[in-house]
Amino acid sequence: MNLFYTAHIIPNDKSFILDETESKHAIKVLRLGQKDIIHLIDGKGHFYEAEIIDAHPKKCEVKINQVKKEEKPKSYIHIAIAPTKNTDRIEWFVEKVTEIGISEITPIVCDHSERKVLKTDRLEKRAIAAMKQSLKAFLPKINEAISLKDFIQQTAKDENKMIAHCYQEEQKHLKEVYKTTQNCIILIGPEGDFSQQEVELAMKNNFTPISLGASRLRTETAGMVACHTINLLNE
Numbered sequence: 487m488n489l490f491y492t493a494h495i496i497p498n499d500k501s502f503i504l505d506e507t508e509s510k511h512a513i514k515v516l517r518l519g520q521k522d523i524i525h526l527i528d529g530k531g532h533f534y535e536a537e538i539i540d541a542h543p544k545k546c547e548v549k550i551n552q553v554k555k556e557e558k559p560k561s562y563i564h565i566a567i568a569p570t571k572n573t574d575r576i577e578w579f580v581e582k583v584t585e586i587g588i589s590e591i592t593p594i595v596c597d598h599s600e601r602k603v604l605k606t607d608r609l610e611k612r613a614i615a616a617m618k619q620s621l622k623a624f625l626p627k628i629n630e631a632i633s634l635k636d637f638i639q640q641t642a643k644d645e646n647k648m649i650a651h652c653y654q655e656e657q658k659h660l661k662e663v664y665k666t667t668q669n670c671i672i673l674i675g676p677e678g679d680f681s682q683q684e685v686e687l688a689m690k691n692n693f694t695p696i697s698l699g700a701s702r703l704r705t706e707t708a709g710m711v712a713c714h715t716i717n718l719l720n721e
Contacts, residue, residue: 488516489618491625492526495534497553502526502536509546512538524548529617529625531556556623560720562669564590566637567709568676571600573608579706580609583713584616584626593631598678604631634673634684638691641671649673649693650708651680657695660715667720672696674709 490508504512512518519541526534526548532555536548565588570576580591591609595602609628617625632640641647646668648660664670673680673688680688689695698711 504546513543527623562589564671566592566594567674569601569604575706581616584613585620590627592629597681599676646670647693648696649688660696
């Protein structure tokens with residue numbers, strides 16, 4: 487099934503015009519034509535079955551035949567992660583956690599961060615492609631990069647907050663700390679880990695230190711493991 491992303495469609499629409507990119511893909515690349523059936527997603531949890539009524543390569547118009555809603559995720563998963571020096575790796579992270587199931591991603595700039603600037607539009611494109619590939623209808627929210635200190639201040643009133651770090655402490659495994667179906671926020675540090683001061687700041691603001699296992703994981707792997715663990719516990 488080919489899915490077309492249409493962010494501005496609403497469930498009550500009777501017809502809709504695809505943007506130029508999706509129109510070109512449908513008409514020029516896939517060679518679809520009038521009366522062909524296609525499927526749309528809005529990134530907000532809705533699947534649309536539609537029929538092409540005007541096969542224009544720049545403004546393809548469709549008639550909405552049916553709307554279905556994807557089951558809402560059991561919990562809101564928000565991962566705040568330090569961007570990797572190699573942008574391909576953070577883009578890989580976004581792709582994989584979108585496939586697995588995540589609600590929100592915030593890039594955080596830390597003391598040991600080697601990359602402090604990130605193009606979030608590229609991350610969103612990877613997320614859209616992953617949403618289509620995995621046949622999902624929910625697109626995660628991707629925020630602009632923010633300092634760890636500011637992020638901790640912004641989430642001061644939130645609950646179920648965790649920080650994964652590699653310092654030798656008696657932190658429990660994520661699966662022991664997380665309670666199923668709870669919304670959660672998880673901090674994942676850069677390649678050089680959080681600084682000791684950052685860990686202390688997070689803990690003073692009610693972030694629980696956690697482990698993701700015995701292995702020392704790359705940043706993007708740690709983020710994916712955390713996301714997968716929460717989804718697995720919620721099954």
